[in-house]
Amino acid sequence: MSEEKKHNEEDVELVMDTTKMNAEQISSMEVAESARETEWTKPSFASKLFMGDFDTSFLYPFPEQSAEEKKIGDDFLVKLEKVLKMIDPEEVDRTGELPEEYRTALFEVGAFGMKVPKEYGGLGFTQVNYNRAAQLIASYDGATATLISAHQSIGVPNPLKMFGTPEQKKKYFPRLATRSISAFALTEPDVGSDPSKMTTTAEPIEDGEYFLINGIKLWCTNGPVAELIVVMTQTKPKIVRGRERKQITAFIVEVKKDGEYLEGVECLYRCDFMGLRGIYNGLMKFTNVKVHKSDILWAEGRGLALALRTLNAGRLTLPAASAGLAKQCLYMCTKWGKEREQWGRPIGEHEEGRQKLAYIASMTFALDAVTKSTSHWTDQGEADLRIEAAMAKLFSTEVAWKVIDTTMQFRGGRGYERADSLRARGEDVFPVERAMRDCRINMILEGSSEIMKLFLAREAMDPHIRIAGPMMKASSTFSDKMGAVGKILGFYSTWLPKQYIAPLFVGGHSNMGPLARHYKFVDKASHKLARSFIYYMAMYQDKLEKKQMILGRLVDIGTELFVMSVTCAYAKSMMDKDRSNKEPYKLANHFCELARTRVNGYFKSLSCNHDELSNKMADSVIAGNLEWLEEGIIKAGLADKKPLGTE
Ligand SMILES: Cc1cc2nc3c(=O)[nH]c(=O)nc-3n(C[C@H](O)[C@H](O)[C@H](O)COP(=O)(O)OP(=O)(O)OC[C@H]3O[C@@H](n4cnc5c(N)ncnc54)[C@H](O)[C@@H]3O)c2cc1C
The missing domain is CATH 1.10.540.10 (Acyl-CoA dehydrogenase/oxidase, N-terminal domain)
Structure with missing residues (x-):
């Protein structure tokens, strides 16, 4: 199938309720949906998991380097x-x-x-x-x-x-x-998670031979030291079904040569952050920067799809970085837990300390399993990993934050002290506060945790949308709905009963030895997850897109099940090599026991939650009814000039 067919933007039809959306919201949705990868040419373990199909063939043998x-x-x-x-x-x-x-x-x-x-x-x-x-x-x-x-x-x-x-x-x-450092420039002052408001333009000149790029890119990591940047721009819009559809195009732009910026390129400001203080991150301005058409990446109008696929692959680095951080925390806490004595015992022997050590250890093992499995699967090239990559990013960045927070608490005052200061006093140079500042951004960049959950929910529901989409849409005509009935009956008449019956006969997974009970749990929970998706899709139909808390819990369950699966498989592969080593079993078992508690909690809170109460409270906040609660403080400063680049 050609790329043109695979990403046919004209085919984009929104499945959500657009009746109460303004034109800007609809445009945002259309731009995002048109950049989605629509085809599933390769199998996906996690996509199957969402459909109640725990396909363990993906997990054995656990991949290994030659x-x-x-x-x-x-x-x-x-x-x-x-x-x-x-x-x-x-x-x-x-x-x-x-x-x-x-x-x-x-x-x-x-x-x-x-x-x-x-x-x-x-x-x-x-x-x-x-x-x-x-x-x-x-x-x-x-x-x-x-x-x-x-x-x-x-x-x-x-x-x-x-x-x-x-x-x-x-x-x-x-x-x-x-010799040339490069960067990626998508974000703009008004373009964060939603790229549809992009204002950086690329205008064709000289019969389309060249383009002139104009605009501002915010928080471009490496921007100030880069020679080459992938710049996302808006090119001439297309008319789709009588309406303008934004076109985003990616260019490779040479910004520096021999240490000098090329004509029209400026770094207006080097941004400064809570952590990652040594990165070179800039507010980059492009004024009539002339680029040849041969520097378009992929094709005109494919920029956002390219950015999403780039981030998809790029996201696989964050689990590795998170595993590196967690391993460092394990090292620091193990040493500290044994050496530091308070109240007559090492702090690693007090029950609070023991719980922290166990948590850090089993989370580190799970991060290792997620990193190894997703990296190997990428190299094998036999599976579609868009869901696993997003799950791995979401899980690993959230867990790394919890692990560093646990480490900070365990180190007490020394956790809060800068490593330089520890060094000056002759103590171990454990950089807990720096690592904490450095890793916090990982839950925000390359797709924030909230955006990862929306992405995962959209992909998880895709098989259902393909079959039952017209039924879910308020604007579908009677004939659209009737057209879908055959498909719905054909699929759900066998699939849905299976989701109720199959859990009663879940196989033994006996090859997993002592970890089999966790695979049985994953197996059963995946059927329950599949049923829950259908239940909430039927209940809210095209309004489900707005129920972010429900969707979030559903994808959190899927993510936990995915991590349990690879963690057990990883442990089993180690146990198969050395039967006398019980540690991998203990780590996987501990991780899975904690994960099961979380999964059961998410299932429970699908129906038993305070979402509506919180929504109403937020309405009061946004309406300004709670300004009285802000009294008694010196309020943070407001902008006293126009943002740089917009003067
Ligand atoms: C240190 C650093 C390095 C960066 N490097 C780069 C880079 O190299 N290149 C680049 O292009 N960008 C880069 N970025 C930008 C980064 O990718 C963005 O910060 C990120 O995409 C989020 O955008 P935003 O900060 O504008 O948040 P916003 O999109 O304004 O979001 C604010 C909050 O609202 C939430 N939110 C947004 N939309 C929704 C929704 N529909 N539903 C629910 N919640 C929502 C978000 O999750 C977030 O919590 C960098 C940022 C930083 C701080």
């Missing part, structure tokens, strides 16, 4: 570690600078070319080896990890690999591997 691949990774990590140890992360954090000599050393070792194919001078790493490096870097310094990741997880190499022409690859890959 000895040859492992050696490539091992050798590289030794070299990378040497370079990293030249960098003092506390100095980077304090000064906000990662000096050029370190960036050069990272280029020399090949760290910027891990994702660049070998034939173009890169290392041509698999996702597994790339993520092993990402884990190592993130365990040491978040700013350096972000520099490397913004360059090749979302910067030019990734979309170039997926959508570049042979000429573009030849032109850009060699410099991306050896």
